[in-house]
Amino acid sequence: MSFEAVPERMAPVESGSMGWAVSVTVATVLTLTALTLFHLWMQTRRYVKLGNLIPGPAAYPLIGNANLLLGKSHNQIMERAMELSYVYGTVARGWIGYHLVVFLTEPADVEIILNSYVHLEKSSEYRFFKPWLGDGLLISSGDKWRSHRKLIAPAFHQNVLKTFVDVFNDNSRAVVERMRKEVGHGEFDCHDYMSEVTVDILLETAMGSTRTSESKEGFEYAMAVMKMCDILHKRQLKIHLRLDPLFNLTGVKKEQERLLHIIHSLTRKVVKQKKALFERNLAEGRGLPSPSLSEIIGQDEKPGEQAKAKAKVPKAPVSPDSAPVFISQGSMLRDDLDENDENDIGEKRRLAFLDLMIESAKTGATAISDEEIKEEVDTIMFEGHDTTAAGSSFVLCLLGIHQDVQERVYAEQRQIFGDSRRPVTFADTLEMKYLERVIFETLRMYPPVPIIARKLNEDVQLASRSYTVPAGTTVVIGTYKIHRREDLYPEPERFNPDNFLPERTQARHYYSYIPFSAGPRSCVGRKYAMLKLKVLLSTILRNYKVLSNVPEKEFKLQGDIILKRTDGFRVQLEQRA
């Protein structure tokens, strides 16, 4: 009985598991068939066909080349992309699933993207900035970007920048004093100092606020900006922090909310106060502060000019003779900032960008809300911070290694200042030709923004090869790689400021040097950055001799958002006589 009972009991189980197995097999076959059909259908699509014509690693169905990214840090991905560009040349593609990513390192192709008013949209990678910067200049697109750029660019006019020279000097002298305790005390990380002085300067020039004022808010704000930059770096690096649903569950998200509360409360409050003051002055018949921004920059903005500007692509290269002298960017390229500067008839008035934005919003044709002004101030605080902190730290490290170059920089400083400890003037900075070449060369070898990514809204026919990059593609411009191309820079791994002698600059393709990007969406702060770097470095190098024992080949680079050294920017200081 029991013998018979067993198969009886077993029978329904066996047929159940068989049924289950059949169901699983059928479901698997159906899924595989559906996926195969989907893959085959995708292969017939124009987007995929055009992408597949571009050289790149073999892609798997459904995942494309995503296997190359799995488990890799952002840094390793950058390195891999770099290796692939050596294998596949100056135009290479990768597939993330069925999303096409094309890497460009040919200046003629880069020009097509950067010098266009069509390909202005940032890639989805920029979304991490959104909670902090909202729709500020860095990430906005379309008409909003266009009108805000038109509004903000004049606030970076050279005449406005000249009025910041005192702020640059005061803060540079303050950091020289803070660094004094490092003299003769061995190695330290100069990035900490550069980061702090950069935020201090930005607080004053962006919002007209200082952290030495009685209120603790300025200090808390500065700390929050630095910590927010760290969180953005972490989100780029750690795969679980990249995904919003997982990130939202972490303590990092809570910390981000705390920091954003500090940051936004202050910017919101300052915008409100300054706007109220501006309105009050107008209501009491005191008119615009004198001279007004348009007087400073010497151009009257008439309603309707914007529409014209919309269609106007900044003139590409100019001949060296007609290039404006002022603050150069290391190539013969021009942008809207140069066009603004040519109307150089104004007087001095020191006002933070915030005041200038409030004023131009009132007098110009652009309507901008308090919240939007806040987003632009936050954007300037972010974009202006890490980039210049990294740039100045790399300069100090390179000068520490290349003592002969540092001596030439020092000799130039002695020629300008003699024994005097006086502050730097704007005119002095125009004399610092060699220091300028050192800064350009540093930004060539270590561009703080190592890649630029854009989303294409229209097909692009490349100039260097007969490929059409279809609309919808993410285009990655490899600034770091372009700057190290042997055909553009002989001995690209050698630190050689003479790469920026005028005759060498003129001989190169204009888009072979793009640390500040180029074209209509170039860095709006590039002249500000160059001026600030000159004042800061001049003040430091006249006080201290910088030394470093770490050769460049031992630098450990991390290129998530801003290129940095993960091993620290280690230098030593000696007092100059």
Ligand code: HEM
């Ligand atoms: C060495 C210093 C700097 C470097 C290398 C640098 C580089 C860049 C680059 C490459 C871009 C284009 C980014 C992209 O298209 O994704 C950019 C945009 C921008 N930068 Fe800078 N930057 C520097 C300093 C500054 C400073 C000091 C400020 C402000 C005070 C600033 C404000 C901006 C803004 C607002 C944008 C967005 C412009 C737009 O999209 O219209 N930058 N910067």
